[in-house]
Amino acid sequence: MHFDAFDRYHAQESFVHRLDPRVKTALTIAFILSNALLPDGAWLAYGLAWLSLLTANYASRLGLGYTFKRSLIALPFALIAVTILFSMPGRPIFSFHLFFWPLTITDAGLLRFVSILIRSWLSVQAAILLVATTRFPDLVHALEHLKVPAILTTIIAFLYRYLFVLMDEVFRLLRARESRSAAGAGRRSGGGVFWRAKVAGNLAGQLFLRSYERSDRIYNAMVARGYAGRLCTLNPHELKSSDYFVAAFALLLIGILQAIGRF
Amino acid sequence: MHYSPPPMHIPDGFLSLTISILCWILSAAVIGLAISKTNKSLGEKQIPLMGVMAAFIFAAQMINFPVAGGTSGHLLGGALAAIVLGPWAGMLVMTAVIATQALLFQDGGLVVMGANLLNMGLATAAVGYGLYRSTARQSKSVKLGVIGVAAWLSVMTGALLTALELWLSGVSDLKVVVPAMLGVHALIGLGEALITVSAVAFILQTRPDLLAEGSESAKGSGAWVYVGGLIALAVVVLSPLASADPDGLNRVAMDLGFIDTAQSASGPLAGYTVPFLASASASKIVAGAIGALVVGAVAFLIGRGIKAKSQA
Numbered sequence: 291m292h293f294d295a296f297d298r299y300h301a302q303e304s305f306v307h308r309l310d311p312r313v314k315t316a317l318t319i320a321f322i323l324s325n326a327l328l329p330d331g332a333w334l335a336y337g338l339a340w341l342s343l344l345t346a347n348y349a350s351r352l353g354l355g356y357t358f359k360r361s362l363i364a365l366p367f368a369l370i371a372v373t374i375l376f377s378m379p380g381r382p383i384f385s386f387h388l389f390f391w392p393l394t395i396t397d398a399g400l401l402r403f404v405s406i407l408i409r410s411w412l413s414v415q416a417a418i419l420l421v422a423t424t425r426f427p428d429l430v431h432a433l434e435h436l437k438v439p440a441i442l443t444t445i446i447a448f449l450y451r452y453l454f455v456l457m458d459e460v461f462r463l464l465r466a467r468e469s470r471s472a473a474g475a476g477r478r479s480g481g482g483v484f485w486r487a488k489v490a491g492n493l494a495g496q497l498f499l500r501s502y503e504r505s506d507r508i509y510n511a512m513v514a515r516g517y518a519g520r521l522c523t524l525n526p527h528e529l530k531s532s533d534y535f536v537a538a539f540a541l542l543l544i545g546i547l548q549a550i551g552r553f
Numbered sequence: 554m555h556y557s558p559p560p561m562h563i564p565d566g567f568l569s570l571t572i573s574i575l576c577w578i579l580s581a582a583v584i585g586l587a588i589s590k591t592n593k594s595l596g597e598k599q600i601p602l603m604g605v606m607a608a609f610i611f612a613a614q615m616i617n618f619p620v621a622g623g624t625s626g627h628l629l630g631g632a633l634a635a636i637v638l639g640p641w642a643g644m645l646v647m648t649a650v651i652a653t654q655a656l657l658f659q660d661g662g663l664v665v666m667g668a669n670l671l672n673m674g675l676a677t678a679a680v681g682y683g684l685y686r687s688t689a690r691q692s693k694s695v696k697l698g699v700i701g702v703a704a705w706l707s708v709m710t711g712a713l714l715t716a717l718e719l720w721l722s723g724v725s726d727l728k729v730v731v732p733a734m735l736g737v738h739a740l741i742g743l744g745e746a747l748i749t750v751s752a753v754a755f756i757l758q759t760r761p762d763l764l765a766e767g768s769e770s771a772k773g774s775g776a777w778v779y780v781g782g783l784i785a786l787a788v789v790v791l792s793p794l795a796s797a798d799p800d801g802l803n804r805v806a807m808d809l810g811f812i813d814t815a816q817s818a819s820g821p822l823a824g825y826t827v828p829f830l831a832s833a834s835a836s837k838i839v840a841g842a843i844g845a846l847v848v849g850a851v852a853f854l855i856g857r858g859i860k861a862k863s864q865a
Contacts, residue, residue, distance in 0.1 A: 298657060322664045326570045363659055364564035370719060370733075371567065373726040406724060410566025410662075417565070417659045429656060439588050441600065445649040448604020449611060450657075456605075456612040464616070483618075487744065490618035491751025494628060497613055498637060498752065499760055505605035509598050518597070534858030538851045545847040552840065 298360075300422040306350035307423045310533045311432035317540045318420040322413040324544045328551040330405035335551030339412050342543055343419065350423050357422070361415045371406050375399040426450050431523055444521055452501075452508075459500055463493045561629070561715055561738075562654065562669055565662025569722040576718065577667030583675050584648055587641040594641075594772070603642055607649040610634050618744070628748045629741075631674060631711070632681025632704040636753060639769045640682040640777055647674030672714040676784060677707035681749075683781010686773055693757060697750050703781075704749035708742035709735060710788045717795070731795040 306314070321339075328335050347357055380398030387393070421429065427447065434443045467489065509517075568576075591599070610630040617627040630650070635643030651674050654660040661669045684703035688696045716734040719725040756763060764770050 322565050367564050371724045373729045377726040410564050413565035414659050444600050445604045445607050449607040449649050452605050452608040456608045460612045460615050486618040487747030488751040490616050491748040492755045493616050494613045495752035495755030501605050501609035505602045509601045531858040531862035534854045538854035542851045
């Protein structure tokens with residue numbers, strides 16, 4: 291498997307790509323926090339937040355479709371919030387029967403439901419923009435600068451490095467299962483659900499052992515090349531004047547969004 | 554390769570800020586404890602090991618088995634990670650997995666990540682390991698049986714926590730969200746239990762030394778039995794209670810200040826007075842202070858920008 295099969299980084303030469311990863315990470319989190327703070331029904335603030343996302347998207351030269359397509363990932367979760375359509379007390383605007391169940395959508399419920407969806411959608415888009423314009427190792431390095439404990443960032447860096455290797459291992463295991471799961475015409479292969487679950491569990495156990503033994507080899511190889519408990523990087527992150535200006539501008543924008551949303 | 558997210562990751566926007574921050578504080582405290590414990594007991598060798606193990610959990614979530622009608626069972630891994638790596642290392646590994654899923658795939662939000670860590674990484678590991686640890690001197694079949702129950706309960710714990718957080722955030726109705734989450738995850742938990750049991754059985758058969766006396770897995774303190782047992786008990790007691798008596802829980806949450814009594818009375822904006830700061834004037838003062846802070850930060854950044862420019 292190619293190493294970037296999972297990677298969401300979108301190589302491009304742009305202003306946003308060149309921004310310092312720390313600035314991008316901090317601003318993304320600030321933007322998402324700001325979304326969480328906006329009240330329900332602050333349509334103007336939502337609109338402006340989306341407009342600023344579109345601007346950032348334009349500046350990063352990703353193309354509109356790119357973030358839009360991926361921003362739908364959180365949509366299935368909306369199902370969990372559907373009940374507030376009916377449960378919030380308010381003026382009824384629409385009634386119907388689901389089988390024998392009378393349901394009434396209230397204006398307050400609809401307002402809250404739509405607001406939750408919009409806030410969530412805006413937040414997801416910001417996160418997509420971050421990973422599409424920042425290489426994952428840079429992102430991890432930025433987290434380290436932002437005081438995430440080194441042990442966690444190192445584990446995450448290893449996870450990212452070996453995920454692709456272990457995915458190959460998974461594909462080998464699954465292919466081996468497939469190739470031994472032949473069946474005669476009209477007959478089902480394999481046993482019942484429990485038997486199939488047991489096989490899947492065995493595969494997981496096998497994957498564990500292979501990963502475990504591989505980690506031994508990895509460690510030995512790293513020590514052989516001079517590893518002393520710390521990962522080093524060649525590109526130290528340095529904040530340029532443009533990074534400061536962008537951070538200041540974005541922070542100001544978030545402050546204005548909050549002011550518009552609340553007053 | 555299609556990446557299908559497990560259904561428990563909460564996206565940004567679905568939890569109130571208060572609940573998000575409370576969950577972050579709780580998760581950060583537990584993770585901090587896990588870091589100090591592992592730093593004490595593990596050498597530099599264990600860091601690559603934990604990294605590869607995190608990749609293992611991530612990859613193992615892709616192993617599935619067909620159940621019926623196009624659905625398939627698969628692993629979440631919290632209990633398995635804690636059982637094979639020991640509780641603290643298991644928690645750190647799950648933290649890395651959940652953080653990567655949120656960062657790389659937007660599977661779960663960033664501001665709500667504290668809640669996702671708590672639900673799927675920390676609580677599952679505590680329940681899974683606690684119950685497993687109680688079987689230290691038991692026979693293999695008892696061990697495997699308890700592991701099955703532990704894995705199932707770990708998923709139920711995560712589901713109940715998720716449901717409660719959503720309800721406390723005013724996003725979902727208690728009498729719907731608890732039975733719905735628990736119902737769905739009772740089945741998902743069954744897949745989790747089956748895979749976890751046979752994975753551990755496989756490891757016991759091929760590499761018993763990894764789980765034997767003296768291994769990292771067996772080093773977790775006996776106190777885990779109580780921690781895991783208590784959480785499991787709370788889930789078993791609270792689940793039927795939440796479904797049978799939602800009004801009682803609602804009242805408790807209102808009394809504690811999680812749910813604003815006004816939320817249901819005076820419309821959409823009511824839920825947004827900061828709890829603990831009930832009066833309007835206090836909220837205004839806080840808003841003013843935050844505004845001043847933002848302006849100060851902006852001025853500081855512009856100053857640094859100009860300085861960096863003149864140096865360049």
